[in-house]
Amino acid sequence: MKTIFKSLLVITVLTMVLGSCGKGDSKKKGALSSNAAERVYVAPGEYDEFYAFVSGGFSGQLAVYGLPSGRLFRVIPVFSVDPEKSYGFSEETKPMLNTSHGFIPWGDSHHPDISQTNGELDGRWVFINENNTPRIAKIDLTTYETTEIIEIPNSAGNHSSSFVTENTEYVVAGTRFSVPYPQKDMPIKEYKGNFKGALTFIAVDPKDGGMSIKFQLMMPGFNYDLSHPGRGASHGWFFFTTYNTEEAHSLLEVNASQNDKDFIAAINWKKIEEYVNNGGGTKAPANYAHNVYDEHTHTATSTMKKEVLIINPSDVPGAVYFMPTPKSPHGCDVDPSGEYIVGSGKLAAELTVHSFSKMLKAIDEKKFDGDAYGIPILQYEATLAGAVKQPGLGPLHTEFDGKGNAYTTFFISSEVVKWKLGTWEVLDRKPVFYSVGHLMIPGGNSRKPYGKYLVAMNKITKDRYLPTGPEVTQSAQLFDITGDKMEMLLDFPTIGEPHYAAGIPASILMPKSKKIYKLEENKHKYVTKSEGAAKVVRNGNEVHVYMTMIRSHFAPDNIEGIQVGDKVYFHITNLEQDYDVPHGFAVIGANTSELLIMPGQTKTNIWEPKQVGVWPFYCTDFCSALHQEMQGYIRVSPKGSNVPISFTLDGDAVDAE
Amino acid sequence: MKKSKILMIVGSLLLLGLFVFPLWNITLEAPQYPIPLGMDIHINKFTDTHEFDIKNINLMNHYVGMQYIPETIPEFKIFPIAIGAMVVLGVIIGFIGNHKLFLAWFVLMCILGTAGMYDFYLWEYDYGHNLSPKAIMNFKNPDGSVMGFQPPLFGSKDILNFTAHSYPRLGAYFLFAGMILTLIAFFVGKKEKKA
Numbered sequence: 127m128k129t130i131f132k133s134l135l136v137i138t139v140l141t142m143v144l145g146s147c148g149k150g151d152s153k154k155k156g157a158l159s160s161n162a163a164e165r166v167y168v169a170p171g172e173y174d175e176f177y178a179f180v181s182g183g184f185s186g187q188l189a190v191y192g193l194p195s196g197r198l199f200r201v202i203p204v205f206s207v208d209p210e211k212s213y214g215f216s217e218e219t220k221p222m223l224n225t226s227h228g229f230i231p232w233g234d235s236h237h238p239d240i241s242q243t244n245g246e247l248d249g250r251w252v253f254i255n256e257n258n259t260p261r262i263a264k265i266d267l268t269t270y271e272t273t274e275i276i277e278i279p280n281s282a283g284n285h286s287s288s289f290v291t292e293n294t295e296y297v298v299a300g301t302r303f304s305v306p307y308p309q310k311d312m313p314i315k316e317y318k319g320n321f322k323g324a325l326t327f328i329a330v331d332p333k334d335g336g337m338s339i340k341f342q343l344m345m346p347g348f349n350y351d352l353s354h355p356g357r358g359a360s361h362g363w364f365f366f367t368t369y370n371t372e373e374a375h376s377l378l379e380v381n382a383s384q385n386d387k388d389f390i391a392a393i394n395w396k397k398i399e400e401y402v403n404n405g406g407g408t409k410a411p412a413n414y415a416h417n418v419y420d421e422h423t424h425t426a427t428s429t430m431k432k433e434v435l436i437i438n439p440s441d442v443p444g445a446v447y448f449m450p451t452p453k454s455p456h457g458c459d460v461d462p463s464g465e466y467i468v469g470s471g472k473l474a475a476e477l478t479v480h481s482f483s484k485m486l487k488a489i490d491e492k493k494f495d496g497d498a499y500g501i502p503i504l505q506y507e508a509t510l511a512g513a514v515k516q517p518g519l520g521p522l523h524t525e526f527d528g529k530g531n532a533y534t535t536f537f538i539s540s541e542v543v544k545w546k547l548g549t550w551e552v553l554d555r556k557p558v559f560y561s562v563g564h565l566m567i568p569g570g571n572s573r574k575p576y577g578k579y580l581v582a583m584n585k586i587t588k589d590r591y592l593p594t595g596p597e598v599t600q601s602a603q604l605f606d607i608t609g610d611k612m613e614m615l616l617d618f619p620t621i622g623e624p625h626y627a628a629g630i631p632a633s634i635l636m637p638k639s640k641k642i643y644k645l646e647e648n649k650h651k652y653v654t655k656s657e658g659a660a661k662v663v664r665n666g667n668e669v670h671v672y673m674t675m676i677r678s679h680f681a682p683d684n685i686e687g688i689q690v691g692d693k694v695y696f697h698i699t700n701l702e703q704d705y706d707v708p709h710g711f712a713v714i715g716a717n718t719s720e721l722l723i724m725p726g727q728t729k730t731n732i733w734e735p736k737q738v739g740v741w742p743f744y745c746t747d748f749c750s751a752l753h754q755e756m757q758g759y760i761r762v763s764p765k766g767s768n769v770p771i772s773f774t775l776d777g778d779a780v781d782a783e
Numbered sequence: 784m785k786k787s788k789i790l791m792i793v794g795s796l797l798l799l800g801l802f803v804f805p806l807w808n809i810t811l812e813a814p815q816y817p818i819p820l821g822m823d824i825h826i827n828k829f830t831d832t833h834e835f836d837i838k839n840i841n842l843m844n845h846y847v848g849m850q851y852i853p854e855t856i857p858e859f860k861i862f863p864i865a866i867g868a869m870v871v872l873g874v875i876i877g878f879i880g881n882h883k884l885f886l887a888w889f890v891l892m893c894i895l896g897t898a899g900m901y902d903f904y905l906w907e908y909d910y911g912h913n914l915s916p917k918a919i920m921n922f923k924n925p926d927g928s929v930m931g932f933q934p935p936l937f938g939s940k941d942i943l944n945f946t947a948h949s950y951p952r953l954g955a956y957f958l959f960a961g962m963i964l965t966l967i968a969f970f971v972g973k974k975e976k977k978a
């Protein structure tokens with residue numbers, strides 16, 4: 127019997143394989159002939175080689191994938207509320223989304239960048255920018271939680287962000303939509319000369335990653351699109367691409383595409399830092415939120431900052447230069463040695479590469495071609511290292527493999543092109559499906575790239591997956607770049623728009639991942655560390671429930687004495703100290719989300735009962751064999767009722783475990 | 784100093800290892816615990832193999848109505864005193880150098896050790912069989928009797944979804960090595976007397 131079954135199985139498999147070969151034709155042959163499937167297959171129970179932190183784009187979040195499998199592990203809520211994880215709904219996390227415009231439930235996340243030490247990925251934090259309401263967030267890579275968000279004043283369209291310097295001295299945030307500085311009511315047509323583009327340097331505390339704005343450089347009112355730090359010899363400099371040097375304020379698709387060349391701004395931040403440390407700069411009034419989540423109180427606080435240090439380029443001579451770069455450059459990418467700065471003129475016929483050493487020489491020899499608002503413009507030929515000829519159409523972004531090769535995305539011709547640094551020759555080109563924006567090589571934007579895989583992040587998906595109505599999935603594609611030619615291995619769907627990503631070897635992050643929060647280190651204002659300490663306290667019409675949860679019950683689980691019109695705070699502590707035993711909490715009619723509470727953590731939900739009755743609450747995360755039994759009741763009496771507050775577990779006052 | 788005396792003294796002193804290292808270990812493996820839960824038993828305390836293991840063993844065990852592993856047990860007062868006394872006694876006997884006393888010490892230590900193991904067995908039996916009448920889950924043996932959850936005294940055993948391992952740890956090896964040395968001391972001493 128077994129033999130028959132086996133031979134049937136073999137026949138079936140063979141038929142399937144042959145069948146697929148037959149109709150697979152040239153397009154599908156790749157996977158079988160090159161073992162692509164094998165090379166992205168991570169067997170059950172085994173681990174991926176890399177983490178990829180992929181921006182969720184207009185979802186406002188940051189997704190964590192494994193490479194090469196393309197499997198999604200976690201969506202870290204950053205700039206948008208996430209009811210699944212109670213982010214932005216629990217009392218503890220609401221302050222994270224506070225801004226000078228009030229509570230904002232959504233953001234547009236763009237460019238994740240992992241912290242570095244000596245120009246190499248160190249895996250402490252990942253930073254990411256929000257474009258719409260300018261903010262920079264920091265995610266802790268031991269908890270994979272957003273632990274800090276700082277708003278950027280005097281900025282709009284926070285796009286040339288959030289890239290870190292080689293020792294994470296600074297994370298940088300640039301302005302894409304220049305705005306009046308200071309903001310005021312004025313005619314839009316008076317843009318030219320009156321709007322400013324702030325480039326913000328945020329100092330990062332080397333101990334805890336705490337962010338604070340060191341200074342804002344008030345640049346002319348261009349659009350600052352992308353940026354990257356110098357490294358190695360060019361450490362101390364930062365490079366920003368600009369477009370709309372025309373300073374148009376309407377129909378930019380035409381009016382901002384008139385100049386033959388825009389600029390790459392080269393900023394000597396070390397020089398400005400020195401100026402600031404010697405008391406330079408002007409303190410100006412500002413109003414921006416600084417939100418910090420404390421891992422021990424499990425609570426975020428939001429502070430409004432009222433001042434920022436402003437630097438004008440003319441204040442620090444020799445700190446800011448413009449390098450002419452053809453046609454609205456997008457990417458501004460520095461190779462691992464720090465010598466080459468690749469400007470991707472997105473409407474240009476070739477890819478421009480500047481040389482850092484030639485730039486220094488040109489500055490030294492004063493090879494200027496006039497100035498813009500007092501900022502010297504270097505002669506185009508004087509800084510030019512070379513150009514990649516006929517590379518493709520619509521270059522956007524370049525990363526490096528650490529073996530002397532560069533990889534550039536082309537949006538219009540929908541391809542990734544591999545070319546050689548120094549000789550500028552094109553080595554390979556591969557189509558992507560479709561219209562790729564950024565690409566990512568783990569560490570490809572550091573001194574030490576891990577040049578094994580390349581992820582192309584596409585803007586358009588069309589027919590690549592099963593259709594799901596007018597809106598189809600967003601998508602990324604994985605290439606193997608170890609050979610002379612790139613090989614496409616895998617398509618995988620992503621959340622939101624996979625705008626950009628940062629990758630890092632799993633071996634750096636895995637050992638640091640936290641398993642639980644220690645209950646004894648919980649300093650939450652309303653923590654309940656044992657069932658005996660659980661209680662219900664009325665304070666006017668506010669009722670505070672100090673509740674605990676452990677497999678498989680709440681304490682207390684019967685509560686009486688609540689009245690319609692009360693504001694009930696459920697402060698719930700998960701007493702578990704075991705890996706992967708979160709509990710959830712939901713109560714009927716709550717106008718918030720569920721709570722998802724990790725072992726050792728406390729979270730708070732507000733419940734405002736509107737109807738008399740006895741209402742259940744329960745655990746939402748399948749925690750144990752008795753998960754279905756993990757429930758309780760809360761009795762709501764009419765307003766003014768004389769039912770006293772009481773709270774019990776198994777009929778007893780809650781006092782013993 | 785005679786070789787036998789040194790052996791006796793060193794052998795007795797090796798027992799001091801019990802004050803530093805755990806005597807025994809019980810480890811529980813299950814599919815949901817890729818990193819097993821474990822408890823180290825010292826002569827004066829229970830400790831987690833990995834932080835919070837005992838708390839998590841208790842949590843698992845409450846489903847079948849087992850009691851919590853106590854913070855402390857009376858033995859934790861007696862064991863250190865008994866071991867300490869035997870070390871002092873062994874060293875004194877070592878200096879005296881009478882090989883017959885060496886043997887007497889060894890026999891006494893064997894009796895004490897056996898008593899300790901028996902005591903451990905009794906505790907384990909109670910731990911595995913004294914179940915709460917309100918236990919969430921009840922299991923019966925094929926013969927209809929209530930299933931117990933006693934971990935093995937020595938060796939490995941399957942208990943429901945767990946595999947329990949019970950083996951000596953470094954402290955026990957110090958004890959065994961020390962006892963063997965005192966036995967050797969007896970034979971060497973006997974030889975030395977003849978010579």
